[in-house]
Amino acid sequence: MLIGTVAAAMFPTWAVGCAQGGGDAVIPGSGNPLLLASLLGLVTITTLQFYSASLTLLSVADSVRR
Numbered sequence: 001m002l003i004g005t006v007a008a009a010m011f012p013t014w015a016v017g018c019a020q021g022g023g024d025a026v027i028p029g030s031g032n033p034l035l036l037a038s039l040l041g042l043v044t045i046t047t048l049q050f051y052s053a054s055l056t057l058l059s060v061a062d063s064v065r066r
Contacts, residue, residue, distance in 0.1 A: 008015040013038035
């Protein structure tokens, strides 16, 4: 995943073009809806990961403190 993240950061237009082109190749015209669905999924999962990390940090801090 780290390699994919670095590649997408270095070439953002290439990464978007590949996702859009892949969607259009499977079903013509579905590239843009695929990008929108990917964005919504990314925001949702990232929010859940931040929430889980904050709960873990609070649990660790609470167990260390008297």
